[in-house]
Amino acid sequence: MDRIASLFATKKNRIISVYFTAGFPQLHDTVTIIKELAHQGVDMIEIGIPYSDPMADGPVIQHSSQQALENGMSQKLLFEQLATIRQEVSIPLVFMGYLNTIMQFGFERFCQQAAHIGIDGLIIPDIPLDVYVKEYKTIVEQYGLKFILLITPETTEERIRQIDAVSSGFVYMVSSAATTGSQQSFDTEKQAYFQRIAEMKLQNPTLVGFGVSNNSTYEAACTYANGAIIGSEFIKQLQKQSSISLAVSTLVSTIKGS
């Protein structure tokens, strides 16, 4: 069984997936951050590929992407940094990036190299469902990668079914009409949306992302989904704490409320 499927098979709830931007805060922190997250019990990692114009991201991730690019991060360097990552960690690793940089690298070449180093899946928010099915699905599947599509409060039930049918690994539930960024709590409207999705009983597991920043938002996510994805809050901790290890431990205890 592949790594993402076996994660969801063995752990049905309270999954914590953490996003970070490759090349931030320091250019060569990538492997250290991945090892530290795995070591401190995070279940899955999203490795952000920095882009100059990240349309779906709020200020915190935008800033980290810009800093990473100034530090010198590139697609080629990222593959070099991750070349032997599978000797270090065994939890699922997912790439999150935008289509333009991947296109310039060559979409197929990107998939081939990602699969080769042991990446499990891709999240590319500006590839819409129809384009994915028509142009990219065959390539992604040829290299054995999962493709995680997003659903939002604006997505109709019919379309959610289509997305669930095409998505693999899990479905990414965007918490609200928003870009990425921390929120203090999820109000009743958002929780009603989570519940509506839970009641649809999708074939894929679901993780809630965008806005998960503390124990209250994490618990709300876990009530209705298999777990949560945390991004901006981790980037903030990386900025604030004196070491990567401390950033990870602070994040984990903030989220778990311990």
Added chain:
Amino acid sequence: MKYAVDNNGYYGKFGGAYVPEILHKNVSELQERYLTIMQDSAFQKELNQLLHDYVGRPTSLYFATRLSQFVGAKVYLKREDLCHTGAHKLNNALGQILLAKHMGKTRIVAETGAGQHGVATATVCALMNMECVVYMGETDVKRQYLNVQRMYMLGAKVVPVTSGNKTLKDATNEAIRDWTCNPKDTFYIIGSVVGPHPYPDMVARFQAVISEEIMWQLQQHENTSYPDYVIACVGGGSNAAGSFYHFLEHDSVKLIAAEAAGLGVDTNESAATIHLGREGILHGSKTLIMQTDDGQIVEPYSISAGLDYPGIGPMHAFLAESGRAQVYAITDDEALQAALQLTRLEGIIPAIESSHALVVLAKHSFKPNDVIVLTVSGRGDKDMETYCNRLTF
């Protein structure tokens, strides 16, 4: 229809709608409804009335006698500089706000670079009594002080954008993010033929009034609706799209676009997207983009704030690729000289953007009987500081 957008929103391989899922509902609703609304007779009546009474259309097609003598061909100027607020931008802003009203939206967001589209949007929002938020790069806010004040006076909120390079592309990102966060009540009025389908086609249709008028106006002057050449400048490409629109399928009408070369196409200080760009995705559209080998978007440079966009409307990428349009890259200095020349020959101070198109008159070789229509997209009032600093009168 070889050059029209196809059913999936593509011009050849360019175009499409590469938007995050959160915008899917808004964009697909717009895709489904824009043509029906635009073809509705009540909508058309309201739009045409306002174009006539408020914008001041038709704008004149002016035979430029002294300029023609200088060029050695018959040159007509399509005077979009005479539109209310000073440029063609209002044609589009007016069309889109009426569409937004029809779709029940109550809040408008827009991006602006030089401030012309921001002013046009703020103007129609005042007219329609709608909330208006204009995103503008912090660098441009400082550079375009008077346009910012105009927007404030018109009642708009101007949000300085501090992300990225703090210019037009970043303002566009921020406008899209705003729309993402407010998908229910908000309509995004894009300023050019860029963005996800249906924006490029929709904006081209709202600007198509330019070539519609050229056809009947030229008929009166020359006894034919079809000139030999149509020339326009391209930033995103909306005034060019409107000027070309009704001639696209008539191969006898040669189309020429002028993009901004800045200091020169080989200098790294350029905005000549068609010459220098590679295929990629920007602001929801597959088109030619100025970018690094790694796919990071490059900040373009031009003296003209209205032409320094790192992408180009997908329609123009296709027109250039297919050879239907010829594209010249015009430097800052060439445009400045052409501005002064038009001013002295015809008493018309053009916008610095439009001046790029004027340079084509000297670069291309024309025959004495050629009938040329050149679109003067805007007036030069907003550029007086640049002209004062860079030209000796």
